[in-house]
Amino acid sequence: MKVPCAIVGSGNIGTDLMYKLRRSPVLDLVLVAGIDPASDGLRRARGLGIEATVRGIEPILEDPASYPIVFEATSAWVHRQNAPRLEEAGARVVDLTPAKLGPLVVPPVNLDVHLGAPNVNLITCGGQATVPIVAAVARVAPVPYAEIVSTVASRSAGPGTRQNIDEFTKTTSSALAEVGGADTGKAIMILNPAEPPILMRNTVFCALGEGYDADAVAGSIVAMVDEVAAYVPGYRLKADPVFERDTYTTPGGTVPARVVVLLEVEGAGDYFPPYAGNLDIMTASAVRVGESLARELWRAAGLSERDGARDGARDGARA
C-alpha cells in the first residue's frame, strides 16, 4: 500500500505540493493541515476529498502512526515550533521552509546519505536548481569557487522571501559548498517584474583550474540535468555549457577558466502558473524526497520495492 502522508501549511507551496502528491504512485496524501478556516488550500483539499484541518499539527500528534511522513510548508518560525513535537511523534519530516534544522538535501546529490534523518531540509528554490550542477562539475574537476545567479519573476516571490532575502542568499551559498562540493560559494538573487512574467532563470559559474577536462565537465552537467529533469520536467539547459578562459581572481584562488551553465525552469502549472519554476522545483523536489522516504519505510517493513509499488499502483488506480 501507499505510504500515508500529511502536508502542514495550506498556503501556496502546500497547495501546489498537494496537487503533485496526488499523482504519486508511492505516497498517499491523507491530510492537509492549516490554521486559517478561510484558506483556499484547505477548501481545495476538501474539494479533492482530502481531509483538511484547521488545528495545525494536533491531529498528527494525536495519531502519529497514520502520518509517517509529514511535509512542512509553513514558515521557518512555525517549523521551529513544530519540528521537535513531530520528531517526538516519530514522523519523518520533509522541511520546505528555510528553518534548516535537518541536513540540506538535493535529491540527485545526497538524498541517499540522509534517508535516515528524522528531518531533512530542501534549502531554497535556487539551491535545488543550482547545487546539482555544482556537484556535477565537482565530481569530475575541483571547484575552488562556485557562484549562482537565480532570477525569479517578482510575482512568484512571496512576502516571506522578500523580507528575508538574505536568508535565501546565505543558505544557498552555504549549500553550494556543503552539498555541491565547491570550496567556497556565493549566491545572488534577482527579482524581475517584467510582464508577462519571466520563467525562473539560474546561471551557475564554476571556477576551473588548469588541466580540467572540458568534455568530462560538460558530459557530467548534461547527465545531471537529465537526472533533475526526471522529477522537474521543466528543468533544462538554455545552451550547452560554455567554457570561458580569462584570469579570474575568485575567493577560492586565481583560476584560468570558468564554466557557465545557463538554466531555465518552467513550472508544471499545478497551482502556480508555469513561470513560477522556482516554486515548482521546491514542491517537485519535496515529492522526490518523500517518495524515497516512503520506499525506505517499505524496506524497513520488509516490503520489496515491487510489492510496495504494485500495491501503490493498485491504490492509485482505485482513487
Place this chain on the structure above:
Amino acid sequence: MSASGKTGEGGRPAFRLTDSTLRDGSHAVAHRFTREQVRTVVAALDRAGVPVIEVTHGDGLGGSSFNYGFSATDEMELVREAVATATRAKIAVLMLPGIGVKEDINRVAEVGATVARIATHCTEADISEQHIKLAKSLGMEAVGFLMMAHMIEPGRLLEQARLMESYGADCVYVVDSAGAMTIDDARRRVAALRAGLSIQVGLHAHNNLSLAVANSLAALEEGADQLDGCTTGLGAGAGNCPTELLVAVCAKSGIETGIDPLRMMDAAEEAVRPIRPDQGVIDRDAIVLGYAGVYGSFLLHSKRAAERYGVDAKDILLELGRRKMVGGQEDMIIDVALELARERAG
C-alpha cells in the same frame, strides 16, 4: 519650494551632493580601484568641499563576483582608506539586497562608513526593509535607491518610495540607472516624490543621452534635496553627472553647493582624469543604453561578450532592453550573446 527651485540661503548649500566616482566609477575601471587611487580621489574631493563620498564595488557591498567582476582590492580596505583620508566628508556605501547581506552593513559601519544607500529595482522596494532598518539601528543615515526608475510611472514610483520611507529611510532617490530619462521624465518623478514624501528626495543621473546635468538642474527646480555626481562622469555607461560640471553650472546659476568650483575642476583633472582619460565619450553603445533603457553597467560586459562571441554589442544591448532585464542580470548578457552567435551561425 518656490517655482525657481532651490538656490540655497545665507550661503547654505541648496542641496547635498554625493560623489560616487569611487562606487559607480568602479564599473568603468572593471572594479580595479587601488587604495592609492581611493586616497588621492578622496583627498581631492574632500579639499574641494564635497560633503559625501561613496566607495564600494560598483554593484554595491558583496558585488565582487564572476557575474559583475571581482574587486582587485577588498572593498572594506577601500572604505577604510576613504574614512582615514577624509577630514570633512562623510563616507557612503551602496548595498543591493540579493547581492550583499546585512553582515556587510555591520562591517562597513565598524570601518566608519556613516551613510548606507540601499538599492532595489524600482518595483521591489519591499526587499530593503531589513537593510534600511539595520542601517538606522547602527546610527547610519539610510538612503533608499530606486533603480531603473524610468521603467515605471511617477505614481507607482511614489508608492515604492513610501515603502522605503516607512522603513525609516532619510531620503529616497530617483535613480536613472539606464540614463534613459528625458528632462520631463526626471522632473515628473522627482516632483511626484517631493509632493508625496516627508523625507528628502534625490536624483542619480547618467549621461547616456547627454542629459545628466540638465536632469539634475530640473530635479533641483522640483525641490530635490540631494544629487549624485561622479568626477569626470566616471561611471557606468557613458558615465554619470560630472560633479565638476554640475558645480560649475550651479555656481553660474547662483545655486549654492558648498563646493569650490575651481578646486573641483582640479580634482577632476589631476585626481580622476588620469584613471581613465577617455571617460566622457558617448559612443553608439552608450547612446543605445539610454535609447533602449538598458542598465548602464551592462555596457562593458556586453562589449567584452561581443568580442568573445563575435557579435555586435549594440545588438546585445537592444535585446537586453527588449527582454526588460533589470539591474544585476549581467548573466543574461552571455545568454543573449550565445543566442545571437547561434543565429549568425544558423
